[in-house]
Amino acid sequence: MDGVAEQETGQQTGRGTGPVWRVPAVRALLAASLLGFTSYAVTLAALPSYAVRGGAGVAAAGLVTTVFLAATVLTQLAVPRLVGRVGLGPVLAGGLLAIGGPAPLYLLGDGVGWLCAVSAVRGTGFGVLTVLGATIAARVVPPSRRGESLGLYGLALGLPTLAATPGGVALVLSDRFPLVVAVATLPLLGLLAVPRLVRAVPRAVTAPSGDPAGPAVRAAAPPSAVLLVVTLAGAGVVTFLPIARPDGVVATVALLVFGATGALCRWAGGVLTDRYGTRVLLPAALLLGVLGLVLLAVGLDADAAVYAGAAVFGVAYGGSQNTTLVVAMARAGERGTTTASAVWNAAFDAGTGLGALAVGVVAAAVGLELSYAVLAGLLVLVLPVAVRVTRR
Template sequence: MPPPAAVMKAPAMPPTTRSEQPGSSSLWHLPALRRQIVLALLSFGGFFVTLSSIPLWAVDGGVPEGLAGLATTVMLAATVATQLFVPAMVRRFGQPVVLAAGLIALGAPTPLLLLDRDLWWLLVVSAIRGLGFAVVTVLMPIVATQIAPPGRHGEAIGIYGLAIAIPNLIAIPLSVALTTAGHFAVVAWIGALPLLALPLIRSFPAPAPVTTDPRDPGAGRARVPVGALTGITLVLLVITMIGGGLLAILPVQLPSGSLATVALLLFGLTSAVARWRSGVLADRTGSRPLLVGGLVFAVVALLLMSGGLLLDPGPTRTVMVLVGAAILGVGYGAVQNLSLLVSFVLAGPDRRATASALWNATFDAGTAVGALLIGAVAAGAGLGPVLAGCAALVAATLLPAWRSTPR
């Protein structure tokens, strides 16, 4: 899923040229960043194209509907378990080797899904792909910070987040349409796209030297400051739980399938744009006011959607749900990017891999827990009251967000 360096200036670093100053030129012109965008499109395209199609393929092959989702569960469980070990693998084998192994593990097994539709085989292939996805999700944000000049890391991560949102919006509906039409073989081969990204790895710059600027909150630390990261990790956990729950339960709770579809489309589009633009703004103003502002947006949006869902079906209800979904996407996307930036600042430049692993594991775990927990509660109480409770939960993270974010 789903998208890391200091948002503060580092005076101890050598002076930058005018083209390197924040906001002075577009990062889209950097060849290395364009190559990373291609890598993100290929790797995440290969991931998202099978996310919804494998369960369809499994059911069509005789797997009970109640067990079809196990393939996704196993893949994400393998992802979360592996993400925490990626920093150690990088220290042992080096970043290029580990990233290449991740792309191979994510893409190479996918065509093997065509060999058998027994559940055990689908689970084995999915678990291997989860190992590769763990590596890609942890290392790709770090590559973005290695490409971008000082003071532009927020923008670089935002562009990366925008790049991974594109296959999310396109690959999932395309894969469902192809599988439903009996063309899962095409989907399986598309899932091997990460292999095409292998030649791009050596074109990325090496990690920058570690800064010793004493004004950098994480400079020179031997270990990741777990205590300092607790607050921002809690913020991320809450917002991803709500996002995961909304994606899972909104289509079930809304009587109109078209309303749920449009609401989720607006949520996805605004979150992608917010993740990108919040990074640009963070480079200029710092993360603290933007992070708190994103959480406030989420609170307002959840209350708006909650109020709309408590109304009888009609134009007012529709407008409140759609506007709320769009505003929630802004808060959701902004908090994603900014929490990652803050985690990198707190951990220090020499511990970005560990901070990225913690962030990604929290993101995936929060999404999975939210889909289960919020869905279960909404099934009994209704989604309207549950979203009001979620708004209160997000409001409770405002103080931790403010205190854990460096000035």
């Protein structure tokens, strides 16, 4: 790190010994990210429910989420070029405006077309936040604390999803959709944190540059491919576990366990990465993922197996997120941090988006139990890639 940013982060972390959360820029980032991801999470399931209550079919209502995530992925791929042209500050401010500003427009209609149009704009803002949030988390602390900072950032992203997603649906079902909209505008408050964040990140990241993105993309692609397979499997669990256990209670508790262990282990994985490196942690996370999926495959009818499988796979899901991001950034180099974050985030959302579709097709052909076994096999197939990328 250079200049003022290096001095500030070095002093605040005690040259690598103090808690990362005490760094002012980290706190500002966590606040802005919490606002942004709460806006995303509160509308994630609420908008389809709102569309259905307005007369849309279930399949049509799902387009709202699809459009949002499609806009997110396309924007993520463009963020490094935008930052290279105009700098980090304007792009980050634009992202916060894009996800929070249009939210009140949802109140103008409940048609699927209108909801999709507004969601497409908001999806661009979410794409910006996901890429630049990880970039900032990595660059406002010394490299020796990068894993912990990214893990803390990941924990801040996971918590709103646990509360805001079901909360948004509950508000819609109780005819309080305007409150959903109000919460969705919260990222506008994050604009107050932008100046501090820009000052804390090295000039090489915040300023426009003409650096080619190709080398960083190629460096970040292999660990991001590992992540894509993990998130594909995660989407299969989240989407189809409630279908496999329609009694409701078991699936709900299992998904809460999955979400909680995933969020906590993304943070814990960051701390362990700083201490022990990724060479052992990433392959171990994948092996745990295999175990969790096997438990689900052989025990979908047994409550204990479902709970255990969800918990073990949650550990793998959270741990592999942080370790693949650390590896991607390390391989891309300091000036390739933003590009690595873009590739990683695009892989995350692409895997999540493809997972439900792909697992659904396989499940229709061979059943859900074998589908989870197939997902376990995919994790085994990418294990050599995980081993190779952590040794470079």
